[in-house]
Amino acid sequence: MKKKLVGFGLLLFGFAAISLDLTLENLIPIGHALAKMADHWLIALGAAGLGAGLWMFRQVRNASSDRSDVKNSLGTRLLSDYGITVTACIMVLIGCVTLLVMLQVAGNATSKTDRSRLQIESIKYGLGIAASGGAVAALLLAVRRQRLSESMHQLAIQTQAHTEADAAERRVTELYTKAVEQLGSPDAAVRLGGMYALERVAQSNIGQRQTVVNVFCAYLRMPYTPPSKLPPTVDAAVVKEAKEELEVRSGAQDILTKHLEELGKEGPMKREDLPDPSPSSWFWPGMSINLAGAYLRDFRILRGYVETAKFSGAIFAGEANFESTCFHSASWWHDVTFQDHATFRNADFYVARFDGKTVFDGPADFTGVRFRGVAWFNNVKFQGKVSFSNADFLFKRTQNPRMLGAHAIVKADGQKIQHIWPEGWHLREAEGNSNYGVLARTKAAVPQSRLEIEASADQSDNLS
Helix, strand or coil, X not given: CHHHHHXXXXXXXXXXXXXXXXXXXXXXXXXXXHHHHHHHHXXXXXXXXXXXXXXXXXXXXXXXXXXXXXXXXXXXXXXXXXXXXXXHHHHHHHHHHHHXXXXXXXXXXXXXXXXXXXXXXXXXXXXXXXXXXXHHHHHHHHHHHHHHHHHHHHHHHHHHHHHHHHHHHHHHHHHHHHHHHHHCCCCHHHHHHHHHHHHHHHHHCHHHHXXXXXXXXXXXXXXXXXXXXXXXXXXXXXHHHHHHHHHHHHHHHHHHHHCCECCXXXXXXXXXXXXXXXXXXXXXXXXXXXXCCCEEEEEECCCEEECCEECCCCEEEEEEECCCCEEEEEEECCCCEECCCEECCCCEEEEEECCCXXXXXXXXXXXXXXXXXXXXXXXXXXCCCEECCCCEECCCCCCCCECCCCEEECEECCEECCCECXXXXXXXXXXXXXXXXXXXXXXXXXXXXXXXXXXXXXXXXXXX
């Protein structure tokens, strides 16, 4: 910055020297000694000043990589004490040079009256220009005070914003901590109140939604024995506590599933169709859930959207309904037990893994489901009517779906059950058990490997 100021001073000095030379040459007789002196060195000195000033500016410009930073730095340095002093001194210097030139011009007047008048005018204008240095300094000081005032105001606004954000964050943390503490209360009503307090926190604070969803999922994953599974000899107080806990879990389910559903939409949602999160909207887009090993009763997500879903080892007591729900990423359904009707009608899966020891005790409806990735149904046990009507398996680069080892009921109450299987699969009756059959690939399907044929033939020994 000092180089810039020096360059600026050299430029002004060069202009002043050249102007003085021209003035002397035009107004002073050629034979005058001062004019001769000017002819010798004033032009050279002015040119040197101009050249040095331009060189200094070029050096500063080459050393700077960001023009905006240079501009801001120049403004800041110009308003510093050093910059104001240098600017005022330059103006005083210009006034003095002007005064000397005008006095010399006035001295060449032929009339004594004109000479006196011109000398007075010279003093007036010269001193006026010199005094303008003080005015410029005062102006720069006023600009500096204004900029400082604006900076302080902006700093106050930022400080206030940080203070408010910090206070809001502390308030959310206190509400969250208190609500979580309520979940550990022995009183069911208090636990249920904690659930709704957490819901309010997440509804008002978009950034806390996934955290609150994780808390709900963790609560539902906790070990639980429903009243119907308790021994007959158990104490009545234990049965009462189990029933109350079932109500709390039902409340947690309702809160969780309510915010995963966008009931105003028809059919499964896509990621690009998701609305922006809003405190005024009940729908919480982009949530992931982990309910592995949870006990879920009458669990429903209708026309919802789930980023990732983990249900491995879960027990669905009562109806499980995921109609028109989009599972955008992978979803895990290993070792799940569906104790009643399971509906996935018109759902949208990316990767779905129903393999392992997954059991459908009731009807399984996969009508109109879209599997964008590979669908695993290996070793699944279907004990009710199954329908894959109009199911679409879009991933064609490998065997899809994979139903190796899956088996299904053939007859119920003496009546043959009419299943609808994916294209390329059929139910082959197992030897020694006429009520169950093993899923096998049709001859028109892609040829099976030797291991697939041997594994499929041996599944009848594993039927129960």
